[in-house]
Amino acid sequence: MREEVFTDLLSRQWAQGRMACVGLDPDMAVVRASVTEPDTEQAITAYACAIVDATADLVCAYKPNIAFYERWGVPGLAALKNIITHINTVAPQTAVIVDAKRGDIASTNEAYRDALFGYFGADAVTVQPYLGVEALRPFLDTRDKGVIVLCRTSNPGSGELQNLQTSGETLYQRVARLAQHDWNTQGNVGLLVGGTYPQEIAEVRTITPTLPLLVAGVGRQGGSVGDAVRAGATAFGGMIISSSRAVIEAAPGPAFAEAARQATIRLHAEIEQARSVVTA
Numbered sequence: 001m002r003e004e005v006f007t008d009l010l011s012r013q014w015a016q017g018r019m020a021c022v023g024l025d026p027d028m029a030v031v032r033a034s035v036t037e038p039d040t041e042q043a044i045t046a047y048a049c050a051i052v053d054a055t056a057d058l059v060c061a062y063k064p065n066i067a068f069y070e071r072w073g074v075p076g077l078a079a080l081k082n083i084i085t086h087i088n089t090v091a092p093q094t095a096v097i098v099d100a101k102r103g104d105i106a107s108t109n110e111a112y113r114d115a116l117f118g119y120f121g122a123d124a125v126t127v128q129p130y131l132g133v134e135a136l137r138p139f140l141d142t143r144d145k146g147v148i149v150l151c152r153t154s155n156p157g158s159g160e161l162q163n164l165q166t167s168g169e170t171l172y173q174r175v176a177r178l179a180q181h182d183w184n185t186q187g188n189v190g191l192l193v194g195g196t197y198p199q200e201i202a203e204v205r206t207i208t209p210t211l212p213l214l215v216a217g218v219g220r221q222g223g224s225v226g227d228a229v230r231a232g233a234t235a236f237g238g239m240i241i242s243s244s245r246a247v248i249e250a251a252p253g254p255a256f257a258e259a260a261r262q263a264t265i266r267l268h269a270e271i272e273q274a275r276s277v278v279t280a
């Protein structure tokens with residue numbers, strides 16, 4: 001496990017104007033079209049590491065979703081480990097958020113914590129709060145590591161549960177309030193908000209003036225980067241704006257890495273443009 005504290009990594013990146021994040025969710029058809037390595041572990045590793053090399057100066061974080069590695073079994077998980085090691089080597093100031101959406105009883109969460117922070121070396125993970133804060137303790141008590149709690153997700157059906165009214169507020173507002181006032185005792189909690197719901201991002205930001213907000217759902221899911229940033233950015237940054245397919249699948253084929261760089265430049269520019277309005 002490396003020593004860097006997640007929130008320190010983030011603050012330094014924000015201070016340098018970086019809020020973009022590239023989601024490393026490799027689709028095997030795209031990988032095969034883009035690199036020549038026949039072996040699954042080597043192909044996924046080569047593909048993702050080339051994207052890292054092409055974008056590391058532009059982003060505050062990378063967000064591999066573990067599902068895209070687990071689906072290939074041992075070679076996929078070995079590739080994920082290789083990629084995180086590569087990021088730590090070539091971009092040691094860039095955070096790695098492993099998107100695993102974990103959350104189980106506390107003893108099982110201890111096993112998830114050891115796998116994600118210990119074995120894989122994540123700086124932060126995504127978790128779901130459905131079992132309550134007591135169950136999330138193993139993550140929350142790892143104070144150097146970020147714990148990003150699903151609050152208002154980007155998918156069309158997210159309101160089915162997250163919009164339910166609970167004591168005069170919605171469930172996602174309640175999650176935001178608990179995160180800000182009760183769960184963040186170690187200063188390592190963030191919230192996931194969907195870029196497809198800027199109004200809800202604004203509500204969450206009102207409830208949580210200080211927590212980092214991870215935004216997914218811009219790019220291929222159609223969320224507006226500008227609307228998300230205007231709804232949730234703070235004077236210090238405050239957000240991690242993540243895009244996966246729109247960046248890493250920008251041009252499957254030999255020029256995939258350069259195309260990913262150009263897509264990341266556009267993402268960064270959209271963030272910058274919206275931030276200039278926020279901070280003006």
Ligand SMILES: O=C(O)c1cc(=O)[nH]c(=O)n1[C@@H]1O[C@H](COP(=O)(O)O)[C@@H](O)[C@H]1O
Pocket residue numbers: 023025065099101126152153154155192193194216217218219220221242243244245246
């Ligand atoms: O936790 C997440 O990152 C997440 C939350 C959410 O509400 N919506 C969402 O799309 N995600 C993840 O963000 C990534 C989105 O990928 P793209 O739609 O290709 O940018 C995937 O890894 C999703 O699992």
